[in-house]
Structures are given as structure tokens and as C-alpha cells.
Amino acid sequence: MSERVITPRNRGFLFLDAHPAGCTRLVNDMWRSAAARPAEDLGEDAPVALVIGSSSGYGLAAAVAGLARAGIRGIGVSFEKAPTARRTGTAGWYRTAATAELAREAGREMYFLNGDAFSDDMKDQVADLIEKRFGRLDHLIYSVAAPRRTDPETGVTYASALKPIGGTARTKTLVFDEDGQPDVREVATEPADEDEIAQTVAVMGGTDWERWVSHLAGRRLLADGFSTAALSYIGSPLTADIYRQGTIGAAKAHLEQTARTLDARLRELCGGRAVTSVNGAAVTQSSTAIPGIALYTGLLRGVLADGMVSPVDQLAELWDQLTGRSPLVTDDEGRVRLDTWELTGDVQDAVGDRWRSAGNETIADLADLDWFRDSVRRLYGFSVPGVDYAAPVETDVAWPAL
Known part of the structure; x- marks a missing residue:
């Protein structure tokens, strides 16, 4: 037993510890939001799914919504740190334990x-487990956000960069000082060189997604009608210089081209489909690192309030489309669009007006700062309603056993 009271300690948007009870409550709330279906409504032949990146952000939403809404069975893959004598486990460690318990x-x-x-090695482990326990795979959700990737064939490690392409980008951004006071400032980001662009594409593009599909196809594990979706984001013109038109955008363009290549291949191989799913804005551990995104998301919440669609609700809609409960609808580029609520003209005009007016004197009236702060804290299990943070909590939580 290693119970203790856990208080939030952070450096900017990065927290040093996570709260197990808060992470558990958060996953439970997501499960309820996804409208769980009784097991008897699912039949004996529930779809088999693989969620890669299942412990955080939209990948966690995919796992929880898939289990609760679509009744999937299958495998989740993530990379998390275990608790130690000095530190708690990562938030994803505790969220995974909570997801596994709800599934059980x-x-x-x-x-x-x-x-x-x-x-x-991980691809082999997953393929072996699918072959042993399920015999086939119906769906694959790819949601990996990592700063670097080692190519298993060459051993070369690539590192991603958050930079514009073609020129210096100047954008407003939002940070909080040590006292938690908001600071709206302008930052300049120098452009990426060709190597940085290529490395970002190597990390965040479609190469690994395609390797996963090829590996499982080579083991003859893809079911007839197999579908796969890689989760993506386009975002607002307000953040385009650093995001969609920057190095990340180059990686997203590669991801979308990979989807078109895989789609043609899977149609011929097994009558399958490959799409990218363009999701709406959310506070995630990845998005808070991108200049301008924190400010934009806080302003968007100020405009829409509860009209923002949560990641788990978006992924519930994606599962409905992938499993045939509703038609699979794509745009001209073959992308499922779950972000239309964010990118309407009226919404973007309102956010743009606030963006131009945002400064230290006005930000509290323009953005929902309390919501944003709490959303960041909830990424680590803090500020979750219904949790007693003054009570000791067990931190030595085991990873779900096979």
C-alpha cells in the first residue's frame, strides 16, 4: 500500500504527478457520456478493435466510446510510466486501469x-494476441502523438518540430504565470528547414499507421470489411501559420495521402476502408504545447460554452459511422468531419473578433479561463468534480493484467 495525499505540482501546463482517483472519475464520466449499451444488446459477435494511443486525448475517447457505445472487444496500446516510490504513475497509466475495469x-x-x-515488437505482440484471442480485426483507430519516433528498420530516431514553413510566424499565445494569472503575449517562431519538415512528417505522418495495417494484413488478420481511421485536426485560420500550414500540417497532409493509398488497397484486399477523422478542438496534453492553441481554445469556449462537443461525444459519432449505425460520410478529400461545429462561419467570426481584442486587460472577459485551467488540470486527474483531494489515495495501481 502506498496511500498519500496528492497535491498538484506543475511547470506551466505540465504536471509532475497525477491523481488516480481523479483519473478514474474522469474515465467513468466519459463512459456515461458515451451512452453505454447493455451487453445483451450487442450480440455474441461484437466487433474486434485495436486502438493505438488509447490512454489519452482522442485515443482515450476512442477506447472508451468504442467500449461503451459500440461494445467493442480487442486491444488498446499506449506508452505510460508506472508509479514509483517517489512519483505517481502517469495519468495515462491510471486512466488505462480505470478503462480496463469498466470494460471488465x-x-x-x-x-x-x-x-x-x-x-x-509491439506490432508482433498485438498480432499474436489478435490471432490467439479473436482471430480477426474489424477496426483500427490510430491516435499517436509523440515527439519522436525510431524507425524499426533503420534504427534512425526522428524528432518532430512545431514550426511554420516558409517564414517566421508571429502569433498570440496564452500562458499562466506562477500565481496562475493569465498572460497574453505575442511569440515569434522561426521557420523550419527541410530536415525539420521531413523529420516531423516521419514522426507524425502516416508511415507508422501504414506499417500497422501492412503488418496485420501480412498476418491475414484483417476481417472482411475492415475499417481504419487515423485521428487528425485541421483547426482555425487563426492558428494555421503554426499548425495546418506548418510542419504539423505537412505531417497531416502525409497522413491524409496515406489514408487515400490505404483506402484503395483495402477496398481491393478485403472490401475495407481507410479514412482520416478530423476532430474538433479540445484541451489535450499535446495541444497545450502548440503556440496559440491554448488561447484559441479558451476563446472558442468563451463563444460556444457548452456548445463545444467533447472528444468522447465526437468519437461516439465516429464509432456509429464505422460500425454502420449511421452512414460513413466523408468530404471530397475522404475525411470524416467531426469538427463542423467548430468551423462554421459564425463561430469563427466570433472567435476571430475576440482573438484580435485579446490582451491581458480583456482576456478574462473574452475567454473561459476557469474552464481552460480546469481542463488542463483534469488531464492529470485534478479539478474533477466529486473527488476528495484532501483524502489519501492509493498510487500503486497495477497495469491491467492480460
């Missing part, structure tokens, strides 16, 4: 593997 209580056969999703 609901009678869903779901396994969770911890390791490097980019490695061929």
Missing part, C-alpha cells in the same frame, strides 16, 4: 499493452 464490469474482452507503438 461490462463484460467486454479488452486487453491493454504498454510499450512503444512504433516498434515491430
Whole structure:
């Protein structure tokens, strides 16, 4: 037993510890939001799914919504750190344990593997487990956000860069000082060189997604009608210089081209489909690192309030489309669009007006700062309603057993 009271300690948007009870409550709330279906409504032949990047952000939403809404069984893959004598486990460690417990209580056969999703060893582990336990794979959700990737064939490690392409980008951004006071400032980011662009594409593009599909196809594990979706983001023109038109955008363009290549291949191989799913804005551990995104998301919440669509609700819609409960609808580029609520003209005009007016004197009236702060803290299990943070909590939580 290693119970203790955990208080938030952070450096900017990065927290040093996570709260197990808060992470558990957060996952439970997501499960309820996804409208869980009784096991008897699912039949004996529930879809088999693999969620790569299942412990945080939209990948966690994919795993929880898949289990609760679509009744999937299968495998989740993530890379998390275990608790130690000095530190708690990562938030994703505790969220995975909570997801596994909900799956068990609901009678869903779901396994969770911890390791490097980019490695061929992990691909072999997953393929072996699919072959042994399920015999086939119906769906694959790819949601990996990592700062670097080692190519398993060459051993070369690539590192991503958050930079514009073609010229210096100047953008407003939002940070908080040590006292938690908001600071709206302008930052300049120098452009990426060709090597930085190529390395970002190597990390965040479609190469590893394609390797996963090829590996499982080579093991003859793809079911007839197999579908796969890689989760993506386009975002607002306000953040385009650093995002969609920057190095990340180059990686997203590669991801979308990979989807078109895979789609043609899968149609011929097994009558399958490959798409990218363009999701709406959310506060995630990845997005808070991108200049301008924190400010934009806070302003968007100021405009829409509860009209923002949560990641788990978006992923519930994606699962409805992938499993045939509703038609699979794509745009002209073959992308499922779950971000339309964010990018309407009226919404973007309102956010743009606030963006131009945003400064230290006005930000409290323009953005929902309390919501944003709490959303960042909830990424680590803090500020979750219903949790007693003054009470000791067990930190030595085991990874779900196979």
C-alpha cells in the first residue's frame, strides 16, 4: 500500500504527478457520456478493435466510446510510466486501469499493452494476441502523438518540430504565470528547414499507421470489411501559420495521402476502408504545447460554452459511422468531419473578433479561463468534480493484467 495525499505540482501546463482517483472519475464520466449499451444488446459477435494511443486525448475517447457505445472487444496500446516510490504513475497509466475495469464490469474482452507503438515488437505482440484471442480485426483507430519516433528498420530516431514553413510566424499565445494569472503575449517562431519538415512528417505522418495495417494484413488478420481511421485536426485560420500550414500540417497532409493509398488497397484486399477523422478542438496534453492553441481554445469556449462537443461525444459519432449505425460520410478529400461545429462561419467570426481584442486587460472577459485551467488540470486527474483531494489515495495501481 502506498496511500498519500496528492497535491498538484506543475511547470506551466505540465504536471509532475497525477491523481488516480481523479483519473478514474474522469474515465467513468466519459463512459456515461458515451451512452453505454447493455451487453445483451450487442450480440455474441461484437466487433474486434485495436486502438493505438488509447490512454489519452482522442485515443482515450476512442477506447472508451468504442467500449461503451459500440461494445467493442480487442486491444488498446499506449506508452505510460508506472508509479514509483517517489512519483505517481502517469495519468495515462491510471486512466488505462480505470478503462480496463469498466470494460471488465461490462463484460467486454479488452486487453491493454504498454510499450512503444512504433516498434515491430509491439506490432508482433498485438498480432499474436489478435490471432490467439479473436482471430480477426474489424477496426483500427490510430491516435499517436509523440515527439519522436525510431524507425524499426533503420534504427534512425526522428524528432518532430512545431514550426511554420516558409517564414517566421508571429502569433498570440496564452500562458499562466506562477500565481496562475493569465498572460497574453505575442511569440515569434522561426521557420523550419527541410530536415525539420521531413523529420516531423516521419514522426507524425502516416508511415507508422501504414506499417500497422501492412503488418496485420501480412498476418491475414484483417476481417472482411475492415475499417481504419487515423485521428487528425485541421483547426482555425487563426492558428494555421503554426499548425495546418506548418510542419504539423505537412505531417497531416502525409497522413491524409496515406489514408487515400490505404483506402484503395483495402477496398481491393478485403472490401475495407481507410479514412482520416478530423476532430474538433479540445484541451489535450499535446495541444497545450502548440503556440496559440491554448488561447484559441479558451476563446472558442468563451463563444460556444457548452456548445463545444467533447472528444468522447465526437468519437461516439465516429464509432456509429464505422460500425454502420449511421452512414460513413466523408468530404471530397475522404475525411470524416467531426469538427463542423467548430468551423462554421459564425463561430469563427466570433472567435476571430475576440482573438484580435485579446490582451491581458480583456482576456478574462473574452475567454473561459476557469474552464481552460480546469481542463488542463483534469488531464492529470485534478479539478474533477466529486473527488476528495484532501483524502489519501492509493498510487500503486497495477497495469491491467492480460
